[in-house]
Amino acid sequence: MTDQPRGLFDAIDSLLQAVDDNTLLPAPPERVRLREAAGLTEASVAQALGVRVQSIQAWEAGRAEPKGQRLEAYRKLLDGLAHRFPAPSPPPAPTTDVRPEGAAAPAPEAGATGATDTVGMAPATEHQQHPSGLDLSKSPVPQAPVTASQLPQTAWRADGLVVQGEPEACIRCGVVTPFKATDGRSLHPGAMCQPPTATPPATDVPQYAGSPAPATVAPELPSQAPARVPSRPQRRAKSAARAQAETTGLITRAVHEELERAEGDADAALQALIKRAIPDVMAMFDETRATARYQYTAYPSLPDILHKPSKREPGQIWEARPNFHHPHYSLKAPGDIRVTALDANAAYLSALKCWLPIGKLEHYTGSDGVDPKRSGVHLITPAEWHHPHLPDPLGDREEPGALWITDATLRLLLRLSGPKYGLIASPTVHESWTSGATENFLDALRKVLAAARETALAQEDTITEGYVKAMYSKFVSTMGESIHNREIQRPDWMHIIHSQAYANLWGKAYKAHQAGLEVIAMMGTDELHVTGDWRQVFSEGRGLAQMKVKHSDAKASGEYTVGQVAR
Numbered sequence: 001m002t003d004q005p006r007g008l009f010d011a012i013d014s015l016l017q018a019v020d021d022n023t024l025l026p027a028p029p030e031r032v033r034l035r036e037a038a039g040l041t042e043a044s045v046a047q048a049l050g051v052r053v054q055s056i057q058a059w060e061a062g063r064a065e066p067k068g069q070r071l072e073a074y075r076k077l078l079d080g081l082a083h084r085f086p087a088p089s090p091p092p093a094p095t096t097d098v099r100p101e102g103a104a105a106p107a108p109e110a111g112a113t114g115a116t117d118t119v120g121m122a123p124a125t126e127h128q129q130h131p132s133g134l135d136l137s138k139s140p141v142p143q144a145p146v147t148a149s150q151l152p153q154t155a156w157r158a159d160g161l162v163v164q165g166e167p168e169a170c171i172r173c174g175v176v177t178p179f180k181a182t183d184g185r186s187l188h189p190g191a192m193c194q195p196p197t198a199t200p201p202a203t204d205v206p207q208y209a210g211s212p213a214p215a216t217v218a219p220e221l222p223s224q225a226p227a228r229v230p231s232r233p234q235r236r237a238k239s240a241a242r243a244q245a246e247t248t249g250l251i252t253r254a255v256h257e258e259l260e261r262a263e264g265d266a267d268a269a270l271q272a273l274i275k276r277a278i279p280d281v282m283a284m285f286d287e288t289r290a291t292a293r294y295q296y297t298a299y300p301s302l303p304d305i306l307h308k309p310s311k312r313e314p315g316q317i318w319e320a321r322p323n324f325h326h327p328h329y330s331l332k333a334p335g336d337i338r339v340t341a342l343d344a345n346a347a348y349l350s351a352l353k354c355w356l357p358i359g360k361l362e363h364y365t366g367s368d369g370v371d372p373k374r375s376g377v378h379l380i381t382p383a384e385w386h387h388p389h390l391p392d393p394l395g396d397r398e399e400p401g402a403l404w405i406t407d408a409t410l411r412l413l414l415r416l417s418g419p420k421y422g423l424i425a426s427p428t429v430h431e432s433w434t435s436g437a438t439e440n441f442l443d444a445l446r447k448v449l450a451a452a453r454e455t456a457l458a459q460e461d462t463i464t465e466g467y468v469k470a471m472y473s474k475f476v477s478t479m480g481e482s483i484h485n486r487e488i489q490r491p492d493w494m495h496i497i498h499s500q501a502y503a504n505l506w507g508k509a510y511k512a513h514q515a516g517l518e519v520i521a522m523m524g525t526d527e528l529h530v531t532g533d534w535r536q537v538f539s540e541g542r543g544l545a546q547m548k549v550k551h552s553d554a555k556a557s558g559e560y561t562v563g564q565v566a567r
Contacts, residue, residue, distance in 0.1 A: 024071065028062035037085035047254075050279055053290070163179070164178040168185070168186035251467065252464075258272040273463070274466065277467065277470035281445075284449075285475070306491045319498045320406075323396045336563075338561055340531075341528075346544055347501045348501055350446075351498075351501035351504060352443070352445065353442070361377075364433075364434065370410070370432060370434075374434040375437030378429050378431070385424055394413075408496050408499035409502075452468050453469075476494060479494050505524075508528055517530040
């Protein structure tokens with residue numbers, strides 16, 4: 001047998017295996033019902049299975065199916081939920097009262113008032129409309145009771161999605177919808193019907209045999225104000241608040257789970273939380289993107305400048321990391337000038353608010369790629385920095401000339417070259433890789449993590465505090481080309497966030513200098529050493545906008561003295 005027929009049989013076996021695998025799971029609508037019946041969110045299921053929220057949404061819509069161990073785990077979850085939340089019994093088949101034309105309907109039993117799921121009988125001369133929107137006014141004789149099971153049902157496609165077509169008025173609530181019933185008429189699925197704000201439009205629908213004669217007077221609406229439909233900003237704000245509550249709940253549940261597994265051992269629980277920080281923060285990131293207005297590119301094609309030459313060589317993007325020591329002061333020089341080492345709190349968490357490119361980066365020459373609404377990386381030749389008491393905003397460079405910088409660094413240089421500061425000449429931009437950008441892309445995630453951190457600090461909850469710190473720091477450090485996070489590959493974001501943290505620290509140094517303090521040192525993302533009464537400049541504390549004294553083994557108090565060097 002040749003290789004080609006063997007390959008054909010292998011392909012058929014793969015198809016049969018896929019069919020067998022898919023039959024292990026209930027239909028997509030049933031997957032949604034089971035999860036909602038148990039009160040589980042998409043994010044919580046995704047976190048338990050170690051996948052993204054989009055994967056759960058695709059499985060529940062029938063667009064994709066889990067494979068391998070995740071298939072078995074998902075099936076076990078659904079089987080367990082089906083045992084706890086069995087599907088409701090199907091309604092009894094409708095009965096049809098067959099009698100000769102013109103014959104009177106049988107009289108109800110004594111004392112009977114009608115079941116709650118039936119439409120009551122009406123006089124032959126009165127116009128009556130069913131709550132579903134069906135007109136029951138085309139026959140001179142009373143209509144037999146209609147049970148809920150006789151009303152139209154939602155039509156579902158084979159892939160689990162609701163059938164859609166030309167938007168028309170829903171036969172239940174009168175609000176226009178593209179979703180269809182099994183008989184082709186427009187019908188909202190499930191409980192999606194909305195309260196009508198006006199009289200539902202008349203629809204040309206088949207009438208039940210034996211319905212009352214038509215009337216010329218429209219049915220009288222209840223004498224109550226129509227329900228107010230929330231505006232789009234109100235709905236968006238409500239959805240954002242609900243998403244924030246759900247994502248905050250993910251943090252609380254994770255901490256409780258690890259404490260239970262560790263039997264109350266706080267150190268063991270924290271270590272377990274740090275190990276799961278990357279998948280947890282990615283699930284949280286997906287959850288905060290659920291109410292976003294636009295999509296982003298998680299795996300764009302990147303220019304060579306954003307790829308590291310090798311694992312051991314540094315990247316080609318200069319992030320402007322500072323390592324500044326004032327040349328006029330030294331620890332070795334005798335003197336009694338008191339210096340305080342300050343620490344900026346959660347520097348990377350604050351830096352999540354920065355201009356990030358959303359889509360694929362595009363190449364521009366000259367200054368064409370520099371735009372307030374775009375972000376990326378730029379090749380520039382900077383101007384010389386001559387300020388004697390402030391660190392160079394580009395950090396301590398070893399080689400002069402052109403270099404690639406991020407949008408965060410370029411924005412800082414452009415501000416400092418403007419009329420408000422006038423500290424440096426404008427850089428020369430040679431080329432850029434940029435995309436349309438927004439400053440609020442990670443703002444929802446930042447707010448959730450900041451709120452959880454603030455609560456943990458107020459409650460002296462060191463476990464949650466350490467867990468949150470691991471999430472935002474690992475989120476930033478692994479969003480580039482990292483083997484530890486396969487969910488996203490945006491090295492441009494990583495470089496920009498790093499640079500934004502350095503730019504934020506430079507802004508604090510400038511604020512201290514303007515207040516009359518001498519900047520003795522500035523290092524990394526969070527370390528600032530100053531002379532004088534710093535509490536008159538910065539608020540002391542552990543909040544994101546506050547500063548605290550930096551303690552170390554060498555300087556337990558965070559204070560030391562220096563002397564002046566002869567100039």
